[in-house]
Amino acid sequence: MDRNLIGDLAHADHPVAAPLADDTVDALLRHALDGQRSVLDLGCGDGTWLLRALRLQPGLHAVGVDLSGAGFERTRTAADAEGLGDRLALHVADAATWSSDERFDVVLSIGATHAFGGLVPTVEAAASHLGPSGRLLVGGCFWEQPPGARALEALGAAAGDYRDLASTVEAVRAVGWEPLDGHVSSLAEWDAYEWSWTGSLTRWAVEHPEHPSSAEVLEVAAQHRTAWLGGYRGTLGFVTLLLVQRPVH
Template structure:
């Protein structure tokens, strides 16, 4: 797909993860935010980062991502909310960012490090002793089919396995929660909504067939292969 359509696909999404407003507020509470530095590694357009900075006096933020379209959306949102002086944006790979921050978000970005194990070990070098990490990652909530394993790869862990890896990397679990079914259904629906709207308005566009095929395949895979099978956990981790 071209850049125009790629940018359009996520426009109906609040953030690129299955997370409700209430759940997000709970996670921000558990992060014990205060004055200091918060880095969001693999931030996308940084909606959770902006909310954290907006509600916390004295907190400054850094959003790190390789997607320049998402970063542009984040910069625009920061300007609209009067946060441009407190949030900076870096077009960089989450795994290669060489900063340090007292509070860090890394949600759905383990792939940038290569694996869950590599992510949790790498993030231990970013968060100093006494800091906190909000880490979001997928896990098998039920035994996966071969089709599900093909979609998400062979390295997906169970939740107990993920917690074992976190402990081995030196992390303590301060909070654990997981996306519920409504959060997942809303996430999947909003991930398709931008293109569904475009397809309705542009049925004769030469790109319409490819968009329709992607939308149909995504819905089919979700309902048949990984709904209720793939979980997403949010861990607040300390060192």
Template sequence: MDRQLISAIAHRDHPIAAPITDANLDRLLRRAELPDGARILDLGCGEAAWSLRALELVPSAVADGVDLSPHALSAAERSAAARGLTDRLSLQLTPAADFPAADPYDLVLCVGSTHAFGGLKETMDAVSRFVRPGGLALVGEGFWERTPDPALAEAIGTFPDLAGTIAAAESGGWLTVYGHVSDLAEWDEYELSWTGTLARWAAANPGPDGEQAMAAMRQHRDMWLTGYRGVLGFVSLLLQRV
């Protein structure tokens, strides 16, 4: 099984694909105050939960979603059809970093996908190519709530604290106008959904694929429970281009 398929299965019951509740996702999108006819770009869109909800909130808006996973994009297509949004969402199977800049967007989303550009600062530099002057970016990124064990930092990656994360996001001509820091309950809901959905699928599919999925679930759960729970934070920043 490829990692993209494992991720797609694990996120079936939590398509937001981040430690954020539906209510807080709505709150972030409403604070964007998108105009009629808004153009939205979702980089690393996954199942496009963010852009689909934005389209529901602004009935005249249109969105482009970009992702590397055919499994996630197939799920996005099904969700768009079920919500009557197929004609307003265009999906492209391509690396986010390769998506060409064309007409500017009112809002660019990049939640949990800054690795596609090499980090947060590089992501904001890339997003600047897509957002109109005065437009918005909604970016979700990890940060260290407290100093991690060196082995954990090596396993997960390098993150600053919250102050450093906001500074990096603003370093290229952006201004933070709103944000949300995920709490522990949101993290637990996300992780228990991720691991639980994958465990249920693995149990229902005995054989090599099920064994591989179960092993991936156990490795992920151990890393969460004994490693980054309460240590790794997640912030969603609404930034305006200035």
């Protein structure tokens, strides 16, 4: 089965593709969107963040870009049913190379740092789409504690792939951005996300035993669960930062 489709199935019950609770997502969006008129989401997944943003901010214009496009039609249908469809545009394209003449009041990129080569490159890429006095809302991983061999093997990562939390924030500041707000995902948020990710795939496989990809999907869920529980649980962290550009004096 196509990996993008597997990813879409995995997020059936947790469409926000990051370890964030619903109330946290809404709180971050309210702060980021306060008084703003347009938002771009780079690596938007199925567009869930944008749909939630439109619900929260009347008059907001929302644009999303994702290489997969899995789930776009579902999100467009939901937006149309709620009378929000005329304010939502979703594009199937590489978020790292997509370009537009439009500049946005807010640019989001949550859990998509792999598309840009890390958190700092994500910040810099997102900033290129931002209008004057705009805000960035970015989210990515860091090390909650120094990673051991099991965590690195489970993630297929190297110790240098991420920093600790303090160094992560300082790396963003070093390229000219200051945090207005932030959220460090709790272990409970991580657990809820991972149980949902693996459980959604398991349920689909059990409910579709005759599908030619049923065994494959069940194995993906099992491998992911083993990597999480036996490898990176409690070691890999996730931080979401609301950023503004530092004034030049």
